Amino acid sequence: MTEILPHVNDEVLPAEYELNQPEPEHCPGPESDMAGKSDACGGCANKEICESLPKGPDPDIPLITDNLSGIEHKILVLSGKGGVGKSTFAAMLSWALSADEDLQVGAMDLDICGPSLPHMLGCIKETVHESNSGWTPVYVTDNLATMSIQYMLPEDDSAIIWRGSKKNLLIKKFLKDVDWDKLDYLVIDTPPGTSDEHISINKYMRESGIDGALVVTTPQEVALLDVRKEIDFCKKAGINILGLVENMSGFVCPNCKGESQIFKATTGGGEALCKELGIKFLGSVPLDPRIGKSCDMGESFLDNYPDSPASSAVLNVVEALRDAVGDV
Amino acid sequence: MTEILPHVNDEVLPAEYELNQPEPEHCPGPESDMAGKSDACGGCANKEICESLPKGPDPDIPLITDNLSGIEHKILVLSGKGGVGKSTFAAMLSWALSADEDLQVGAMDLDICGPSLPHMLGCIKETVHESNSGWTPVYVTDNLATMSIQYMLPEDDSAIIWRGSKKNLLIKKFLKDVDWDKLDYLVIDTPPGTSDEHISINKYMRESGIDGALVVTTPQEVALLDVRKEIDFCKKAGINILGLVENMSGFVCPNCKGESQIFKATTGGGEALCKELGIKFLGSVPLDPRIGKSCDMGESFLDNYPDSPASSAVLNVVEALRDAVGDV
Secondary structure (H helix, E strand, O other): OHHHOOOOOHHHOOOOOOOOOOOOOOOOOOOOOOOOOOHHHOOOOOHHHHHHOOOOOOOHHHHHHHHOOOEEEEEEEEOOOOOOOHHHHHHHHHHHHHOOOOOOEEEEEOOOOOOOHHHHOOOOOOOOEEEOOEEEOEEEEOOEEEEOHHHHOOOOOOOOOOOHHHHHHHHHHHHHOEOOOOEEEEEEEOOOOOOHHHHHHHHHOOOOOOOEEEEEEOOOHHHHHHHHHHHHHHHHHOOOEEEEEEOOOOEEOOOOOOEEOOOOOOOOHHHHHHHHHOOOEEEEOOEOHHHHHHHHHOOOHHHHOOOOHHHHHHHHHHHHHHHHOOOO | OHHHOOOOOHHHOOOOOOOOOOOOOOOOOOOOOOOOOOHHHOOOOOHHHHHHOOOOOOOHHHHHHHHOOOEEEEEEEEOOOOOOOHHHHHHHHHHHHHOOOOOOEEEEEOOOOOOOHHHHOOOOOOOOEEEOOEEEOEEEEOOEEEEOHHHHOOOOOOOOOOOHHHHHHHHHHHHHOEOOOOEEEEEEEOOOOOOHHHHHHHHHOOOOOOOEEEEEEOOOHHHHHHHHHHHHHHHHHOOOEEEEEEOOOOEEOOOOOOEEOOOOOOOOHHHHHHHHHOOOEEEEOOEOHHHHHHHHHOOOHHHHOOOOHHHHHHHHHHHHHHHHOOOO
8 A cells, every 4th residue: 555655755855845746756866956847747736836835955054053052872772662761761871971070061862842861860840041152051960061942941840832843943953053072972862653743863973973873672572573663774874783682671579689571572672673683782770669769759770779680781882882983 | 942943833834835044023925915925024035935825725625525524533553753653553453453453443554754554554565556536545344444655665675865855745535535434433643743744734634533543652851752743743733642552661571470661751751741731641552672663574463462561551542543533
């Protein structure tokens, strides 16, 4: 039934492109010189839109590249599905990296409609300040800077009822106008899915260079199904996959110390998926309720429970990740 | 810092509206007769776009209203955050309603980038057929029809790399061109957030009438934070809230029968939130790993484990929901 679907994936489309109908099968693509002129364009309701679209590169991209030029490593935290611990892991990764006082770390929250990073990093009440050098990020510690839409809301509970086009504008500002200064790492937390935020961040940062993506999953089949889609996205979008981490892998009962597989793997979980797809498996993190608790309190689980198996597991993944980006 | 944010929430904007810059503070709104002409429009980079936008109502909306006219009750399943069990609950709600052979039930999957319903309902390999009366939904049983983008993918793993505007087109087709026929219930599973899918479904179905939203959360503070945003969205968008269900409320260790709060409530969880906001609390569903397992197998947990506490909890919520829509 592929004939029902529009034929062009949006990774090639500009944010300003709005369809009157799905593209025809042999659509040359709206950025092509043939846009609006090929045989397939005759009778297509998008013909005029395609003809009128700007054909050159986005003039903001060199500005973004310049603004991010002081950042050594840029890591996307991705997963197809929500609730697998993407933001939790992004927060723990940020805490872990910034525990090294010699590293300058930034954490950028691309989840515009459901920002969680500020809460997990304990700075939800902060606000962003504008200066001559741009928007000043919120500093959690001396060497951990963050940016999120949460810092701009009139009330903590305010819904951000935005279509994709407006989210793209804000993401562009986060990249172009935030005064990140020099960073060793920029950790970019993304929302679930493969839509505007993902297409835009990849397009806007193509010249700056993304080191790659850390893919987060749980062992469940429904999570793996979406993760496969996310990996397909990375391949199509040309994003390097640094590795995969399996979260919530097993639960140790605090009463009897017996282990339960709460999000049980039906098909071998993350490690089997990595083998199948030739992706590096960075490790498993057990389900420890104190992780969620620490995140709810805006504190570092790694500081609160340094001797826990989950802390060791997280730190092992962070080491493997630093290794994967060539920082050893 | 609200002055940094664009001032108009997109619930009032047409899907075709693309911004050159955030709206100015006293923006009359692009659908207003004053669009492009008010004092605030002078110097705004969106002026020409606003002037040229069609001002009348969307001509597809009467067609949608007609196509959905045989559906008695329409329920949105919402939650700000991903991974709280929205699709799982939507699937269980669909199984529970269709267990009554006298009810005709439909389940529509609005999660375009991360569809899970077909997997959970055990029909991931099915495809959609087109006929003179529109797209025929996939029937799980004689009285349970479903529609999802998953049925249209060339491969199960294919990423849907679509910006919001293209997702809106498909959602419109699901509402306008799917031959739902007569239904007692249409259960609509949504993706996380408050963006294109949510704005569009509300706009397209405004004349058809949505009975209301079932809001799903877990007890964790980070989930409640996003749920507060979703509730704010419902209020601003004029969507009736039927009630809230708290998922993954407690875990009973299969070894020692001791209960653990894995997704622990820091602030009283879903029930306290309901009291605070004046929303009906429909009940709690305990965390039972067999729920995820049944979903992974595409089977009904309620059929597989009818005597489990979780099954009773789900059925109680379904009863409360039927009561809330006046079907008793």
